[in-house]
Amino acid sequence: MKIEVKNADLGYGNEVILSNVDFEMKTGEVVCLLGPNGAGKTTLFKTLLGFLKPISGNIEIDCRSVKLWSISEFARKIGYVPQVHNTPFPFSVFDIVLFGRTAHLGLFGSPGKADKLIAEECIDILGIGNLKHRPFTQLSGGERQLTIIARALAQEPAFLIMDEPTSNLDYGNQVRVLKKINELRNRSLGIFIATHSPDHAFLLDARVVMICDGKLYQNGEPIKTITQANMERVYGVDIRVIDAYLESGVDRKVCVPVI
Amino acid sequence: MSVKTINFKSISHGGLLILLAAIILAITILVSFSIGRYPLKILDILNYFLTGKSADANIATVLYQVRLPRIIGAVFTGGALSIAGASYQSMFRNPMVSPDILGVTSGAGFGASLAILLSLNMFGIQSLAFVFGIAAVLLAYGVSQTLSQNHDKTLMLVLSGMVVSTLFASLISLLKFMADTDSKLPSITFWLMGSLASIGITDLKIVVPIVLSGLVPLILVSWRMNVLSFGDEEAKAMGIHTGKLRVLIILCASLVTASIIAITGHIGWIGLIIPHFARLITGPDNKVLMPFSFFLGGAFLLIVDDVARSISTLEIPLGIITSLLGAPCFLFFLRKSQKRSW
Numbered sequence: 001m002k003i004e005v006k007n008a009d010l011g012y013g014n015e016v017i018l019s020n021v022d023f024e025m026k027t028g029e030v031v032c033l034l035g036p037n038g039a040g041k042t043t044l045f046k047t048l049l050g051f052l053k054p055i056s057g058n059i060e061i062d063c064r065s066v067k068l069w070s071i072s073e074f075a076r077k078i079g080y081v082p083q084v085h086n087t088p089f090p091f092s093v094f095d096i097v098l099f100g101r102t103a104h105l106g107l108f109g110s111p112g113k114a115d116k117l118i119a120e121e122c123i124d125i126l127g128i129g130n131l132k133h134r135p136f137t138q139l140s141g142g143e144r145q146l147t148i149i150a151r152a153l154a155q156e157p158a159f160l161i162m163d164e165p166t167s168n169l170d171y172g173n174q175v176r177v178l179k180k181i182n183e184l185r186n187r188s189l190g191i192f193i194a195t196h197s198p199d200h201a202f203l204l205d206a207r208v209v210m211i212c213d214g215k216l217y218q219n220g221e222p223i224k225t226i227t228q229a230n231m232e233r234v235y236g237v238d239i240r241v242i243d244a245y246l247e248s249g250v251d252r253k254v255c256v257p258v259i
Numbered sequence: 260m261s262v263k264t265i266n267f268k269s270i271s272h273g274g275l276l277i278l279l280a281a282i283i284l285a286i287t288i289l290v291s292f293s294i295g296r297y298p299l300k301i302l303d304i305l306n307y308f309l310t311g312k313s314a315d316a317n318i319a320t321v322l323y324q325v326r327l328p329r330i331i332g333a334v335f336t337g338g339a340l341s342i343a344g345a346s347y348q349s350m351f352r353n354p355m356v357s358p359d360i361l362g363v364t365s366g367a368g369f370g371a372s373l374a375i376l377l378s379l380n381m382f383g384i385q386s387l388a389f390v391f392g393i394a395a396v397l398l399a400y401g402v403s404q405t406l407s408q409n410h411d412k413t414l415m416l417v418l419s420g421m422v423v424s425t426l427f428a429s430l431i432s433l434l435k436f437m438a439d440t441d442s443k444l445p446s447i448t449f450w451l452m453g454s455l456a457s458i459g460i461t462d463l464k465i466v467v468p469i470v471l472s473g474l475v476p477l478i479l480v481s482w483r484m485n486v487l488s489f490g491d492e493e494a495k496a497m498g499i500h501t502g503k504l505r506v507l508i509i510l511c512a513s514l515v516t517a518s519i520i521a522i523t524g525h526i527g528w529i530g531l532i533i534p535h536f537a538r539l540i541t542g543p544d545n546k547v548l549m550p551f552s553f554f555l556g557g558a559f560l561l562i563v564d565d566v567a568r569s570i571s572t573l574e575i576p577l578g579i580i581t582s583l584l585g586a587p588c589f590l591f592f593l594r595k596s597q598k599r600s601w
Contacts, residue, residue, distance in 0.1 A: 013408075046492075049492075049495075049496055050495070050496075051492055051495065051496075071495060071498055071499065071500045072498035072499075072500075074498070075495075075496060075497055075498030076498065078496070079496070080492075080493065080496035080497075082492070082493055087352070087488050087489055088352045088353060088354060088488065089349075089352075089354070089488050089538070089543035090542065090543055091485065091488070091542075091543050091544070092542075095485070095544060099485065099486045099489070099497055100497060102482075102483065102486050102497045102498050102499060103497060103498025104498075105482070107479075107480070107483075108479040108480065109482070110481075110482035110546060111482070151497075155497065155498070
């Protein structure tokens with residue numbers, strides 16, 4: 001399955017923020033979206049999630065224009081992992097993961113046995129079984145983020161769209177969440193992540209989509225796209241990309257800002 | 260840890276709480292039947308209900324003509340306002356919201372005051388109260404829709420509701436200012452204070468079906484209301500048509516509140532405190548919270564009404580007692596709820 005953005009102008013109302021966007025993503029892929037603040041990452045996100053309509057051009061999921069998808073059909077294909085935040089009501093982790101089943105229920109329906117089993121499974125995948133009955137409001141940021149990822153998985157989507165899933169997390173939790181994302185990759189799930197850290201693309205071995213100056217600027221492997229020149233161009237600062245040699249013999253690129 | 264037992268446990272826990280609240284309400288109803296100017300023994304009442312016979316010749320009249328309408332009225336008023344409040348609290352993602360938030364109370368108050376000023380009969384007062392109550396909400400919703408192109412929809416709804424409430428409140432003051440101080444001003448004032456004294460079986464025959472037609476959909480969408488608590492965008496991403504759901508909740512809650520207010524006048528606090536208090540006991544799941552709030556709200560208002568009609572020979576307006584009881588209760592729960600981290 002794939003999502004295609006075809007020659008689209010994206011933005012709010014009539015104000016174009018990203019123009020001429022051509023972009024495609026398949027299940028099985030991990031894609032990192034990089035770009036400075038205000039470049040239009042959120043705009044692209046909201047469009048892919050169906051919150052914003054493209055000003056011109058077309059977006060297709062499975063070769064069918066998103067205009068034809070109902071909200072619940074859409075939610076069965078695309079799961080959303082927003083930035084961590086709190087809720088006013090102390091729902092338990094299990095309840096919240098179960099919310100992910102909503103797209104599979106009728107208007108007056110509520111989740112049944114099968115839905116609860118799926119929620120259990122998703123909780124196990126994320127390894128948060130010990131939190132199951134804890135109120136969401138009392139969890140740490142990292143635990144909340146894992147809960148929200150489990151909720152999105154419970155939708156059984158073909159694509160996960162994550163909005164800076166590691167922002168507001170401490171360093172340990174950032175690594176933990178990235179590890180989980182790495183574990184989630186499989187042939188039937190496409191993962192699209194907006195991030196402020198180019199290193200994430202190396203860590204996740206993800207395809208990179210870079211936006212800059214209202215356009216899609218780069219699209220390709222991290223080694224080819226995350227370069228000193230491109231970083232300078234996109235973020236306006238001097239960033240060196242160097243090789244890091246790990247004990248395990250695996251080497252990896254690392255971004256090092258020059259201050 | 261088998262899945263089955265956990266699910267079974269969680270279901271039965273909620274069910275048990277609902278059952279408990281229903282039993283409390285049933286006991287309150289029974290006790291309320293016995294309280295009044297013509298005291299009856301609970302055993303006599305039970306005996307009469309079970310066998311249809313009683314040594315007291317007046318028992319049928321007292322129970323069915325005098326007390327039953329009032330008890331049904333109190334239960335439905337308390338219960339329905341609590342469910343409307345619980346729905347709005349979920350929808351606005353704020354446990355401090357009451358059913359008045361979109362202006363239904365001020366609208367209804369204006370309608371009733373206008374009808375009193377125009378010397379309409381009881382039915383006229385109730386109809387205008389209902390119509391203006393609904394009209395106020397529609398106005399608030401309409402205003403919020405035109406304003407919310409680029410703003411947060413929920414926030415705009417709250418603000419429009421505030422504006423509409425204020426507007427109708429000033430119109431009520433205007434009508435009071437114009438009203439004849441000997442007869443009409445007191446009537447308006449009393450109406451605004453709320454009372455169950457004038458509820459008759461004929462009112463209930465019209466109002467109860469309307470209230471039920473609003474309550475049933477609200478209870479049916481209670482699962483979706485849970486999901487709404489994460490906000491519009493996330494609820495949408497989970498497959499909920501938030502715009503439609505919001506309209507459904509607003510329509511049903513307004514229908515319920517406006518029809519209740521039309522026959523009782525303004526009864527505040529119930530719709531704010533009961534769901535809030537209920538949530539402390541049941542947790543936030545609306546599937547348990549909504550029915551629980553209904554029974555709890557019904558029992559609470561019934562007790563308040565028993566106090567109102569028996570504390571002195573002169574009946575005390577209900578709105579006064581709910582507020583007098585409600586304000587300290589609310590502060591107490593607020594203090595408690597801080598510990599539970601909303």
